[in-house]
Amino acid sequence: MSEPIRLLIADDHPVVRAGLRAVLATEPGLEVVAEAPTAEEAVALAAEHRVDVVLMDLQFGGGMSGSEATAAITSRPGAPRVLVVTTYDTDADTLAAVEAGATGYLLKDAPPEELAAAVRAAAEGRTTLAPAVANRLMDRVRTPAAALSRRETEVLELVAEGLSNLQISRRLHLSQATVKSHLVHVYTKLGVDSRTAAVAAATARGILRRR
Amino acid sequence: MSEPIRLLIADDHPVVRAGLRAVLATEPGLEVVAEAPTAEEAVALAAEHRVDVVLMDLQFGGGMSGSEATAAITSRPGAPRVLVVTTYDTDADTLAAVEAGATGYLLKDAPPEELAAAVRAAAEGRTTLAPAVANRLMDRVRTPAAALSRRETEVLELVAEGLSNLQISRRLHLSQATVKSHLVHVYTKLGVDSRTAAVAAATARGILRRR
């Protein structure tokens, strides 16, 4: 028998860590060598231990995000593969994780066999994506982007908080004309024609974080 | 030694079920007698088995919600206690679960000891609330309510999807005047004066489900 695949579990929920450990313990050829309750610890432990695959959550209570940790881990030479295992998938998170160098992306409702299969695939550098995530990525590739500029996003966030154009202009030290100008660009980029529709569309696409 | 506390775990995530089972297995006096991957099965299993405490998730993939299952379980005579164990707490969910008769409400990031303590408390009928949930309930009691009527909520949901008054009136087979009328009532109840602010306020208070 060959070397076992060495795993690091990074999740802030003790219950989830125990669950992943329990599920993967029944699989032959897999070995959990460490657990990290924060993203920072995940980065440190991935460096200390010899690890083949990191199971990474995206949401941590505070501090570094899972995406940031993924980027930090994969940027090193001889780095382990990172398999993102998260509960809910917002579009922004998905994209960020993939850009950060994640090898796979699963949702926590995946059955154990699928999880184990994804771990083995990740160890070999092959990618496994949850169907919902795959569809999302396809949509993203198809839809040329609709990337909002920094300022446009900033304005849209304030719109989502319920501020009027006048309030936004004061908050950002702009004229109302500028606020409108940004919003018009946002509308055309998102293919909508009202502030509420823009917020809905941006939330659906994960451009705005759902609070 | 007295009788062990008999548990039913209801969660649609295999990983979480395994985690709860693993965490609680180390605790003396607790025994997991069944697992349910859906709310419907949870109701059925709670009736079949002799169960003291049900660990209930709120979000299931589809079909019956955790709150509905909680109501169904607790409505029977000699029913087990229901301890809600969920990932994220939206205000609407919290309230619904408490109204449905949940004995306790924990978040999944709770440490194992806290979880075990809550289970024992629930078995005796004592209530355990996660701090965040407790605060929320206090706020709710303090704020006289701002309960929206069924129709008002319906209109507000469509606003949140980005529809204009005209579109809403068509969707609900109403006149624009009626839509406006509902919205004015919503605004006064929420203490705001625009549709986007209403959506933001309602989302913050958990009246609208964050999608």
Place this chain on the structure above:
DNA sequence: GCAGCGGTCAACCTTTTGATCGATGGCCGC
């Protein structure tokens, strides 16, 4: 050096939304 883009602003006009007043009918509870 110039084209392109992001960010800023102005003026003007149309549409939508919100504010106010009023009115009708149904249903529930005391």
Place this chain on the structure above:
DNA sequence: GCGGCCATCGATCAAAAGGTTGACCGCTGC
């Protein structure tokens, strides 16, 4: 049966938001 709440609709007016055009500046890249 009457007051209160919900749901429905109409009309009117003022304010906010959206659409269009055009302009200027600063930065980046070819």
